Amino acid sequence: xxxxxxxxxxxxxxxxxxxxxxxxxxxxxxxxxxxxxxxxxxxxxxxxxxxxxxxxxxxxxxxxxxxxxxxxxxxxxxxxxxxxxxxxxxxxxxxxxxxxxxxxxxxxxxxxxxxxxxxxxxxxxxxxxxxxxxxxxxxxxxxxxxxxxxxxxxxxxxxxxxxxxxxxxxxxxxxxxxxxxxxxxxxxxxxxxxxxxxxxxxxxxxxxxxxxxxxxxxxxxxxxxxxxxxxxxxxxxxxxxxxxxxxxxxxxxxxxxxxxxxxxxxxxxxxxxxxxxxxxxxxxxxxxxxxxxxxxxxxxxxxxxxxxxxxxxxxxxxxxxxxxxxxxxxxxxxxxxxxxxxxxxxxxxxxxxxxxxxxxxxxxxxxxxxxxxxxxxxxxxxxxxxxxxxxxxxxxxxxxxxxxxxxxxxxxxxxxxxxxxxxxxxxxxxxxxxxxxxxxxxxxxxxxxxxxxxxxxxxxxxxxxxxxxxxxxxxxxxxxxxxxxxxxxxxxxxxxxxxxxxxxxxxxxxxxxxxxxxxxxxxxxxxxxxxxxxxxxxxxxxxxxxxxxxxxxxxxxxxxxxxxxxxxxxxxxxxxxxxxxxxxxxxxxxxxxxxxxxxxxxxxxxxxxxxxxxxxxxxxxxxxxxxxxxxxxxxxxxxxxxxxxxxxxxxxxxxxxxxxxxxxxxxxxxxxxxxxxxxxxxxxxxxxxxxxxxxxxx
Numbered sequence: 001x002x003x004x005x006x007x008x009x010x011x012x013x014x015x016x017x018x019x020x021x022x023x024x025x026x027x028x029x030x031x032x033x034x035x036x037x038x039x040x041x042x043x044x045x046x047x048x049x050x051x052x053x054x055x056x057x058x059x060x061x062x063x064x065x066x067x068x069x070x071x072x073x074x075x076x077x078x079x080x081x082x083x084x085x086x087x088x089x090x091x092x093x094x095x096x097x098x099x100x101x102x103x104x105x106x107x108x109x110x111x112x113x114x115x116x117x118x119x120x121x122x123x124x125x126x127x128x129x130x131x132x133x134x135x136x137x138x139x140x141x142x143x144x145x146x147x148x149x150x151x152x153x154x155x156x157x158x159x160x161x162x163x164x165x166x167x168x169x170x171x172x173x174x175x176x177x178x179x180x181x182x183x184x185x186x187x188x189x190x191x192x193x194x195x196x197x198x199x200x201x202x203x204x205x206x207x208x209x210x211x212x213x214x215x216x217x218x219x220x221x222x223x224x225x226x227x228x229x230x231x232x233x234x235x236x237x238x239x240x241x242x243x244x245x246x247x248x249x250x251x252x253x254x255x256x257x258x259x260x261x262x263x264x265x266x267x268x269x270x271x272x273x274x275x276x277x278x279x280x281x282x283x284x285x286x287x288x289x290x291x292x293x294x295x296x297x298x299x300x301x302x303x304x305x306x307x308x309x310x311x312x313x314x315x316x317x318x319x320x321x322x323x324x325x326x327x328x329x330x331x332x333x334x335x336x337x338x339x340x341x342x343x344x345x346x347x348x349x350x351x352x353x354x355x356x357x358x359x360x361x362x363x364x365x366x367x368x369x370x371x372x373x374x375x376x377x378x379x380x381x382x383x384x385x386x387x388x389x390x391x392x393x394x395x396x397x398x399x400x401x402x403x404x405x406x407x408x409x410x411x412x413x414x415x416x417x418x419x420x421x422x423x424x425x426x427x428x429x430x431x432x433x434x435x436x437x438x439x440x441x442x443x444x445x446x447x448x449x450x451x452x453x454x455x456x457x458x459x460x461x462x463x464x465x466x467x468x469x470x471x472x473x474x475x476x477x478x479x480x481x482x483x484x485x486x487x488x489x490x491x492x493x494x495x496x497x498x499x500x501x502x503x504x505x506x507x508x509x510x511x512x513x514x515x516x517x518x519x520x521x522x523x524x525x526x527x528x529x530x531x532x533x534x535x536x537x538x539x540x541x542x543x544x545x546x547x548x549x550x551x552x553x554x555x556x557x558x559x560x561x562x563x564x565x566x567x568x569x570x571x572x573x574x575x576x577x578x579x580x581x582x583x584x585x586x587x588x589x590x591x592x593x594x595x596x597x598x599x600x601x602x603x604x605x606x607x608x609x610x611x612x613x614x615x616x617x618x619x620x621x622x623x624x625x626x627x628x629x630x631x632x633x634x635x636x637x638x639x640x641x642x643x644x645x646x647x648x649x650x651x652x653x654x655x656x657x658x659x660x661x662x663x664x665x666x667x668x669x670x671x672x673x674x675x676x677x678x679x680x681x682x683x684x685x686x687x688x689x690x691x692x693x694x695x696x697x698x
Contacts, residue, residue, distance in 0.1 A: 005062040008050070008234075009492035010043050011264050012068040015291025015341045015361045016393070016460060018486040018667075019046030022493055023054040029486045031393045031460065031667055033361040039070060040225045044232055058233035065492040067241040067263035069292075070221060071214050075261070075312050075324060078116070080213035081157035081188070085117055086147065086176060087205065088164040089124040094201050095209060103321030113322060116209050121156075123147055125163075125176070131506070133168030144179045151184065158188040160212035162205040167197035167504045188215045195256060196327045198600055199504035203309055203327040210312075210326060211258035218257035222250055239497075239535060243330040245270045245304060246498025246606060249534045259328050261312060262335075264488050265295040269304040269331045271491030272456040275481050277302045277612035278683070285439065285453045286333075287469065287478075288487065289462035291341045291378075292358045296439045297333035298446055298453075305446065307332040308502070308548075308600070329500040329604070334442040338434050340378040340461040341365055344408075344427045346415040352423075354431040366407035367399040375411050377431050377461065379404035380424035384633040385640065386464050386671055388664060393460075421640075425633060432465055436472040447586070450475055458487030460668050467659070467673040467688055468635065482684035485667020497539060498606035499531035508552065508597045512572035520601055521545060521567055528605035539607045543567075548600035549579045551591050557599050558582055615683050620654025626661075634660045636674045653682040658691065 009020040012034055021028045028050040035041040043066075051058055074080050087094070095115045104110050125147060128137040151159060159180055166173045170193035177189045190212040196204045226238055240253035243262035253260055265288060272286035276299055284299040298305050310330045311323030337356020341364065344354045354377065359365050365376035367389070381387050382404045389399035405420040412423035443450045455478040457466035463485075466478045483490050501524040507513065529541050545567040550557035560578050575598070580590045625644045632643035641660055648665040656679050657663065659672035663686060670686055672678045679687045 006054075006056060006060050007493050008047060008061055008064045009267075009489040010046065010064065010066045011267060011486070011489040011492065012039050012042070012066075012070065013264060013290050013292060013488075014069060014073075014358055015339065015364070017042035017046055018489040019043070019050055020483070020486050020489040020493065021050035021054055023056055023060075026054065027483060027490075028053045029483060029489070029667065031396070031486065033364075033397075036360075036362060039068070039221065040228045043225070044228060047229075047232070047234065058229070059235065061234050061236045063236055064229065064234065064238045065241060065247060065495070066225075066238060067267045067488065067492055068260060069264055071218055071257050071260045072262070072312060074214045074217055075116070075210055079217075080116075081216040082155070083117055083121065083158045083160060083209065083213045084151055084154070084156045085122045085205065085209055085212075086159060086161045087122065087124055088128060089126045091164060091201065091205075092122045092124050093119065095122075095206050097202075099202055099321075101321050113324065116206070116213055116324065121154075123150065127163060127172050129163060129165040129169045129172060131165055131168075133165065135169065135171070139172050139175055144176055147176070148179055148183045151180065151187070156187060157216050158190070158212040160190045160192070160205075160208045162192035162201070162208045164201065166191075166193040167199065167204070170194075170197075188212065188219070190215060195258065197503050198308070198327055199506075200327070203325045206325055207258060207327045210261075210324065211256060214257050215254075218260070219254045222254050226250065241267050241492050241495055242499075243310075243328060244306065244498065244500055244604075245331050245495055246500075247492075247495050247535060248497070248499060248531060252499070252531055252534065258326060261326055261328075262310065262330055262333075265293075265297075265333055265335060266331045267491035267495065268295060268458065268488040269297045269299065269333065269491070270495045271458060271481075271487045272297070273299050273302055273304055274491070274494045274610065274612060275456050275479060275685070278615045279479065279617075279685075280614065281454050283448075283453045285443075285450060285455045285473075285475065287435075287439075287455050287457045287462050287466055288459040289435070289457075289465060290339050290459040290488075291461065292337070292339040292360060293335050294338040294435050294438075294459075294462075295333050295335045296435070296442055297331060298442065298448060299456075305332040306330065329502070329602075334438050336434060336438050338377070338431050340381070341376050342431065343374045343376050344380070344430070345374070345411060350416065352412060352416070352426045352430045354427060354434060365404070367401065367404040368397060369400045369403055373407060373410075375404065375407040375423075375427065377427060379407055380427035381461075381464055383408060383420055383424035384428065385631045385643075386633075386662070387669060388630070391664060393667065421633065425635070428465070428468075429635075432468050432472060435465070435469055439469075439473055454479065456481065458484040460485045463668045463670040465671075467671055467676055470688070471673060471675060477687065477689040480670050480686040480688065483667075484670075485665070494610045496607040496609055497532050497535040498604060499528050500602060500604040501525075501527040501531075502600055502602040504600050506597060506599060508595050509572045509576055510595050512570075512575075514570045517570040517601075518568070521570075521603060524601060524603040525605065528603050532605045532607065536607065541605050542608060544604040544606065546602040546604075547575070547598050548602070549575070549596055549598050551594045552597050553594075558586060559602075615681065615685070618653045618679065618681050621656045621679065622654050624651075624655045624657055630662060632660055632662060632671075634674055636660075648684070648686070651680040651686075653680055655680040
């Protein structure tokens with residue numbers, strides 16, 4: 001993409017749709033309430049707003065990068081297509097039996113989540129591929145024809161096909177697909193050997209079912225979006241952000257929509273990693289709080305941590321294993337129902353609870369005056385003086401303070417004998433502690449101490465809560481970058497084109513086969529680079545190779561990165577040295593006398609990352625204040641104080657504002673607690689740190 005091109009980033013969230021335009025070196029942004037019935041309506045409205053601000057026409061756009069929660073919502077709300085699963089005889093109930101793990105060990109009344117497809121929508125064929133990819137039992141063509149008759153009679157819209165060990169030999173899956181497509185050309189088909197060619201049947205089958213379940217919905221939406229954009233003059237290329245933080249083509253997204261499940265949060269992690277690169281930070285906690293959820297991600301060495309499996313729609317809060325496993329490359333993060341629209345209530349133990357239910361944009365929090373009656377986090381923030389009722393979302397929404405007070409008193413205060421202000425304080429303390437607890441657990445699971453980290457806060461609600469969250473976590477410093485309110489959409493414009501291809505092929509180091517490895521990695525490299533070339537045929541493509549290794553008999557493996565030389569000329573001794581080094585770093589010791597095996601091979605093809613321009617830190621510290629005051633509840637004093645209010649665009653590099661104070665901008669508000677002071681940097685970034693602490697970069 002040439003310099004000074006006009007690029008549009010669009011993030012559909014649960015409450016707001018964020019739109020960011022980069023044109024002629026300038027950035028323009030807006031927030032529009034998400035339109036659930038037709039999500040493209042909010043995109044069109046936001047596109048016209050930023051194009052008008054930049055004085056360009058939609059036809060002048062060169063590229064649109066889009067991320068969406070539609071795939072996630074369809075899985076959570078169970079509103080996908082009528083879908084069938086075709087699998088190996090004897091494995092019909094894998095997605096219902098799950099694994100032996102119990103996410104709540106001592107709950108005698110444990111209720112497991114229902115599978116995405118009921119049993120009568122799961123079909124079997126007599127076939128079998130063994131663990132080495134050899135056909136033990138061939139498919140019967142007559143059985144295939146009978147199956148297609150059943151699928152036709154039941155009028156399925158989509159079919160998922162997942163056979164045992166098909167990641168080693170996909171022939172049987174492809175034969176069934178060809179038969180279905182020949183007879184039922186309008187039926188969508190998803191193959192596990194293409195969607196998730198990895199071991200572990202439960203995760204692979206479930207991922208394929210999820211892909212098939214949302215494929216017709218996402219295909220319809222993407223076709224409709226492209227058409228609507230063209231009708232409004234935007235005939236440029238449209239790309240989607242996938243869960244791993246890269247960009248894929250519209251066609252690839254329509255074929256593998258399950259890879260879009262975490263696209264919005266992934267864009268936020270890319271945004272935080274870019275800021276970390278600018279400031280030279282190697283340990284960063286990314287904190288993204290929007291209208292519906294809060295996302296927390298660890299970024300080490302300016303790159304987000306990644307994983308191969310994550311869960312959607314957990315039925316037990318914070319309980320790993322209670323959700324729907326999706327086995328695809330993804331940025332590793334924890335996501336909780338703690339956003340501006342998260343609703344508060346009092347439970348049977350007379351405790352305040354917040355989320356995961358959200359008011360969304362329809363009807364929204366009570367203060368939106370759109371029919372919402374229950375108090376949300378936004379209502380609590382408004383009552384505490386953190387929000388300006390006349391300047392919310394750039395003034396596009398006028399907030400009603402009285403409605404917030406009524407909702408808080410009715411649903412919280414009357415139960416706990418509190419006034420509206422005390423109830424509001426209770427709500428924000430609970431939601432902040434929920435987020436702090438999630439961050440602590442995530443850090444412990446990754447063996448990290450958050451005291452060594454710097455927080456980067458973005459999303460419409462994060463700057464309101466980041467200062468207090470840092471106090472709870474013992475983090476000394478938080479960065480609030482420019483454009484924080486639309487950070488994920490900006491992150492889309494920083495993301496590279498990328499695709500990760502992986503395959504499960506068992507190999508023990510004692511039975512190392514260099515020629516087989518070279519051929520496998522070459523095949524994966526071609527698969528990954530082909531996806532990237534569909535997006536940009538002329539781009540330079542970089543390759544990252546990983547193998548997942550473990551001691552024989554262990555249940556889970558660890559990722560090992562290979563250099564280009566190590567991947568091109570594989571050597572068993574080198575692989576063992578790399579594994580033992582990383583294993584020792586993680587667990588403190590190695591295991592003598594045990595063979596090591598490789599389970600998964602991965603090649604990620606990506607275009608070069610966006611160049612990072614280092615920021616020259618401001619060493620000045622001019623204390624400033626403001627004649628403009630606003631009432632703000634100070635948790636340290638437990639009372640309302642008259643706090644100075646400054647507009648962010650009026651602050652200059654080196655300005656230092658002591659809390660309690662507020663810094664306002666179009667898409668969000670930065671709350672400076674009394675324990676901290678805010679330093680303005682030359683690039684417009686606000687650095688909140690403990691009073692008297694040495695300045696970042698000094």
